Amino acid sequence: SQQGEEDPQALSIQEGENATMNCSYKTSINNLQWYRQNSGRGLVHLILIRSNEREKHSGRLRVTLDTSKKSSSLLITASRAADTASYFCAPSHNTDKLIFGTGTRLQVFP
């Protein structure tokens, strides 16, 4: 298992703007997941992208994966105040466990 490293550590934007978060990892993966954590709550799975996929969409979320650069990005379009949360990436390669990084804290101002 390996840990993903999210960047930036913190991001503040206005409602309606897009938010982009990045994740880097070190070794080969089978898939990479993104999770969201609202303050005081457990993590919630957002999206999973497999190593043979380059881009995936889910509602206002767009995830890209570049295995040659060992990086992924999460784009939230037309952000809302309710998107305020911490976002974590979790790269995975044939292991049961996920190692979470410190996340990106997103603040969306109304």
Add this chain to the structure above:
Amino acid sequence: DAGVIQSPRHEVTEMGQEVTLRCKPISGHNSLFWYRQTMMRGLELLIYFNNNVPIDDSGMPEDRFSAKMPNASFSTLKIQPSEPRDSAVYFCASRMVGGTDTQYFGPGTRLTVL
């Protein structure tokens, strides 16, 4: 489905006392994870089980911590004796082995050790 259930949601105890945290995974899931989250250390994996068997407990901080999974629908994390530095939010998560790698988290137990 009710999701992962944890109890209690909040626990305040005094140093030296025994603390038991409980988790009920999603029905049909056969892998269970215990995490601890603090501001200083982030989200740490403590231990996980597959089919009720502990697979990796390398994250368990010390002998004061123990975890059991007597059956597929119940797990406990025990701290004895508790110390102030154990104060954290403890999360339980479950998944289906052989399915996607997606983990489903419970709401957490906020533990405060005075």
